[in-house]
Amino acid sequence: MQCLSFPLHPGNCTALCTTAVRVCSSPDAQNAFKVRISIKTALGDNAYAWDANEEYLFRAMVAFAMRRYSSKSTTQISNVLLCNVTDRVSFWFVVTDSSKNVTTVPGSEVEAAIRMNRNRINNAFLLSDKTLQFLKITSTLSPPVEPSTPVWIIVFGVVLCLIVAGIVFLIVSGIQKHKKKNKESTERENLEEKVEVTLENGIPCEALDLKAGHINGVFAAEDERFTSL
């Protein structure tokens, strides 16, 4: 069983290693969490290899999370123990409390600490909630961005206004055309009435002698004064 913690104080080495061994041999202990990392899925060609340095960073991040959560600076990197690292890249980790006789920190505290700092931990590894999974810790999904007015109502309003404007325009122009046609037809009717009985100075044409009406004797006489060309 690999003991992956290198404590600063050699005196604690045996105790911590024993804890690690104990935890790693019964990995369903309540205070241990399984982590699964999918680097290739997240980064594709830019994937980095998971090695001892990455593990060190992970332990540092967990220690950071614990410190931030409990606001006491007693958690050291050496308190975070990893074990059972597989090729998948998955492993178990547990946080020990050196002040309380090398016992493990309760799982609920660890969970709360990780939850609070999830974003920072993800960003340190360029991963996301899906690719850096803490198996017992559910993540809070971010709600989708919703604008104050739903977009569809805006588009609906625009289209509705256009259609109603079109209808009103067509109806109004139809009414105007109808009125114009009515006016024209009444004018034409009046004209037809007048044409029916043509009057010349109050005397109906039929009564007049047309021939006499056409030739005006006054002007005809003047024409004869000019010689024809």
Add this chain to the structure above:
Amino acid sequence: MEKSRPLWDNPLQFVFACISYAVGLGNVWRFPYLCQMYGGGGFLIPYLIMLIAEGMPLLYLELAVGQRMRQGSIGAWKIISPYLCGVGVASVVVSFFLSMYYNVINAWAFWYLFHSFQDPLPWATCPLNSNRTGYEEECEKTSSTQYFWYRQTLNIAPSLEASGSVQWEQALCLTLAWLVVYLCILRGTASTGKVVYVTASLPYCVLIIYLIRGLTLHGAVNGLVYMFTPKLEQLSNPKTWISAATQIFFSLGLGFGSLIAFASYNEPSNNCQRHAVIVSLINSTTSIFASIVTFSIYGFKATFNYESCINKVILLLLNAFDLEEGSLTADNLNEMKDHLMATYPQEYAQLMPQIKNCSLEAELDTAVQGTGLAFIVYSEAIKNMEVPQLYSVLYFFMLLMLGIGSMLGNTAAILTPLTDSRVIASRFPKEVISGVVCFMNCIIGLIFTMEAGNYWFDIFNDYAATLSLLLIVLVETIAVCYIYGIRRFEKDLYTMIGCKPNWYWKIMWAFVSPLLIISLFIFYLTDYILTGTLQYQAWDATQVNVLGLGFFSVLNLSSCKDTSFFPNYTVPQSGLLEVRSWNQGHPLILWKGKPGKT
């Protein structure tokens, strides 16, 4: 001074109007389904035979009647024989039924269109549940596209009785749809004639774009190969021929009176024979074209789902056995599964129930038609494309154009007899009559926006028009051939067009088409009688047994395909309706086999 009949500005408007009316949603969402069910490429054989035997002749008949009589359906049939004006009235009533429920499809298309202007598309992801730890339960159990359709669009009730309330969003969209239709028919042929240029041509532009996009999608070829591989043994199945005849019949929109109405606005010398052939050929070609597009989309969707399924299995195995990432791929999956089964038999046995058997054929086999195809399958495919907003807008705009084009024909069928009748037309102007018709239809259409509205829609679509239309067209054909007299009709056509119809037309009119229609009529009648109580499918939001309902049967869910939409349970109505039972081995049908106009 007598008002002359309004005319189309040019013959092209008439042809576009007929194409716009005939090419509708059925070409997009019913024909591909029939192709898949009845033998792939082989279905084209009965389809083309039926086109020649009943499609073209009946279309020519209706157009000629309309053009000759120059009246809407009621007036035209009155002229043919005064005892036959009932045929015209029947056409108007059927058109009225159709326009009541058809515009709801346009409302749904508007809804999806308006929702396409968001990133990400609202049907791409499930909404979160109340404490934000996961997704909404109903959405998890089905898929985000189905959830969006059944819950957020329809807000569907669990049964027909639970009517629920009118969904105000859908009611708004329906009102908008009716306003658009009113705008287009307001001025009669003057406005309709301009609109049909757009409604006839735009769907083709979109279909071409989708064809290019569809053929370049990953996995499209799978769908096309699947579709076009002819399964000629289906030709011996009588249902194939019946479906082909039915599809041609309803796809052209015969019997509603719309074609008579359109043709009545023609110049008397218009060559309607040529136009009839053109329109029917274009209609059928569009069906085939649309099914190519649909099958590329199917292939893409099936391949995508298949690959997701494989990836899920790979992830499951990687996590269970802590293997290195990348060690399991789609290619070596089967060997690795055997290897793991051999090395860790106990753990593998524990995992067995969760490991799905992914199969591309199973994905392709899920045949869907109707609103399921248009609003669920297509939106699912669209959300996985690049720039999904653009394709979504284009697609739903195309659906709108197709739907509005058909609505123009429907309303023309209702309005033309009304405006022809001197009693009504002398008192009210055209705009008022159109307005009243649209308003009444809109109010009645609010039924379909209720929570149980989709079930009413199903009922109307399945049963409102089918038998009536067959009867109407049968009487029409017999009336023209035998009551009016085929020689008199020949002479009329000679006067109009200048050439007499040749023996092909006469034989089809007098013998073949009536016989075909009679056999279809008998088939459907016996089918209705034998089926007994009518049935409908219901959506169960909880997917559990509904308790205390007396007699119910719950579908064995494990036999459903992944895209199963409905489990079923029976509504204890000793009267009319109970949920239909599943036919094992029969692919999923969201629309019962009866075709509507769609």
